[in-house]
Amino acid sequence: MGRPSTLEDKRRELLPVLAGAFAELGYRRLTSAELSARCGVGENVLYRIWPDKVAMFLAALDWVYLSSERAWERLLADEQGGDGPFLRLLAHEASHHGEQGLYRIVFAGLSETDDPRIRRALQGLYGRFHAFVRRQVTAHRGAQGPGTLDAETAAWAIVGLGTVASIGRELGLFGAASRERLLWDAGRVLAEGEPARSPTVRKPRRGGSKPRER
Amino acid sequence: MGRPSTLEDKRRELLPVLAGAFAELGYRRLTSAELSARCGVGENVLYRIWPDKVAMFLAALDWVYLSSERAWERLLADEQGGDGPFLRLLAHEASHHGEQGLYRIVFAGLSETDDPRIRRALQGLYGRFHAFVRRQVTAHRGAQGPGTLDAETAAWAIVGLGTVASIGRELGLFGAASRERLLWDAGRVLAEGEPARSPTVRKPRRGGSKPRER
DNA sequence: CGATAGTGTAAGTAGATACTTCCAAAACGT
DNA sequence: ACGTTTTGGAAGTATCTACTTACACTATCG
Incomplete structure (x- = not known):
């Protein structure tokens, strides 16, 4: 009886917009x-879906993290490129890092850590992220031999x-090439303890392992 | 003619208070x-010293960075501990990191990068910080042999x-011990490319180079 | 002393902003 | 058709906050 609610659909439809907006402007x-x-609806509609602005932020944070994680899982599942899942992931991030806007939302949250809800959400997010990376490092080491740092560190x-x-x-502190060296070269060093010297294990496109002093 | 101004004294006296306040609460x-x-003066007094709130923030940011850099320079000048300046610095940060509140102010600024003044200040700060670290890495390598990453990276x-x-x-993601391992062990690996195995080069107090898997 | 310039206090202002309220119209079930 | 529930839009509100103004008081110099 009465008109059926479409709020759930609307919520799912709006989440990416929220995420983009918070990533772009901060909290x-x-x-x-x-x-x-930006959502193309009245403010009261938003407040019908989420109780307050913090809840909107948390929803966006959660959504963007889960999106990123899903993207990484997809990359891991795709079995191509002989270097193993970890290096594939690292190579991908080296070229596409930041495109999801995850860190921008996280930075916005880091200025709001007095709110216990935001604080808890960030703790959970970092915990999950760290655990994910740790798993990849451990798996990679199982294949490539132990590293010199403990996996946690x-x-x-x-x-x-x-x-x-x-x-x-x-x-705008550095360009894409430097960012790539940073993630790829330093990532390898941290995971493996020393960069592999074998030419078979090498990042596709624009390898950057050459020291470049100036 | 007239009463002499004491605003300059007041400015110097207030700077640490500003820095502490911005570090604690964000922008x-x-x-x-x-x-x-917190300053124990009326608002108009602050606005007599600085034109607006952004200027207060920039002054605090500058002050806290220069304080940190001065502290580091002092550490470098003190010639004690046979491991060389870089490792001394790293060891110090490993145990005392974060006590100056530098990063808290920087995080606050990172949420305000739409303001061109704040943006420029952060660019300058990171540029200076990076250059400082880079110099230390290069000097350390001159003493210890070349690393595997380029110094920039x-x-x-x-x-x-x-x-x-x-x-x-x-x-509150990890405790002091983990933070110490993070800065000391990973810092060494990044600077040197591989951790030194000689027992003479070892961090004083609570060495953390032992892998600790769980 | 008297003129001048500086200081601290307290109240005020204009604008922004998270969140609410109101209401007419639309979409269901019976 | 009719009662009921949801939707969208627009105006409203209470509060907050960067910044200002007014003014009585004080220190310094000639």
């Missing part, structure tokens, strides 16, 4: 007016690479 | 009312270590 600068304009350091790559992208 | 959450309360990766260490501290 504070994205006003509810601006957000509703190596995984955090690799998360740090991604972070600084995003900051560099955001501020 | 948006630190209102001018709160800031003036290694320096960015080390900046990434500091960043993720701060995020971890902020969110």
Whole structure:
């Protein structure tokens, strides 16, 4: 009896818009007016779907992380390129890092860590991300031999690479080539302890293992 | 003629308070009312010293970075500990990282990169920081032999270590011991390409080079 | 002293913004 | 057709906040 609700559909349809908006403007600068304009609906519609702005942010954060993770899982499942899943993943991130906007949303959240809900969400997200990277590092080592850093530490350091790559992208500190060297070369060193010297294990397109002092 | 101005003294006296306040609350959450309360002066006094809130933030950012850099320079100048300046610096950061609040202010700024003044300030800060780390890496290599990463890349990766260490501290993702391993072990690997195995080159207090899988 | 310039306090203002309310119209079931 | 529930739009509200103004008081110089 009565009109059937379509809020669930609308929520799913709006999530990518939220994620893009928060990634672009950050938490504070994205006003509810601006957000509703981007969504093409009235503000009250948003507030019917989510109780408040924090909930919208959390939904966007969750969505963008899960999207990224799904993309990585897909890459891992695709069995092509002889270098093993970890290096494939690293190579992919080296060329496509930041395109999902994940880090931009995370940075926005890091300024709001006084809100316990946002804080918990970020803790969960980093925990999951770290665990994911750690699993890849461990698996890679199983195939390539043990590394020199413990996997825990190596995984955090690799998360740090991604972070600084995003900051560099955001501020225009370095170009795509440097970002690629950063993720690929340093990622290898951290995971393996020393870069492999065998020519068979080499990143496709624009290898950057050559030291370039200036 | 007239009363002599003491604004310059007041500015110097207030800078650490500004820095602490911005580091603790971030840019948006630190209102001018709160800031003036912490400074123990009226809001108009602040606005007599700096033209607007952005200028206060930039002054704090600058101050905290210069403080950190001065602390590092002091450490480099102190010639004690036979491991060389770079490792001394790394060891120091491994145990005292984050105490200056530098990264907290930087994170606050990263959410405000739409403001061109803040953006430029952060670009300059990261450029300077990276150049500093790069110099240390290069000097260290001159003493210890070349590394496997180019110095540019290694320096960015080390900046990434500091960043993720701060995020971890902020969110409570890991404790002091893990943070120490992260900075010390991974820092060494990045700078040197592979960890030194000689027992003479070893971090004082709580060495963490032992792999610890779980 | 008296003129001048500086300081601290307290109240005020204009604009922004998260969130609400109201209401007419639309989409169902009976 | 009719009652019921949902939808979208627009206007409203209470609060917050960067920044200003007004003013009484104080220190310095001639």
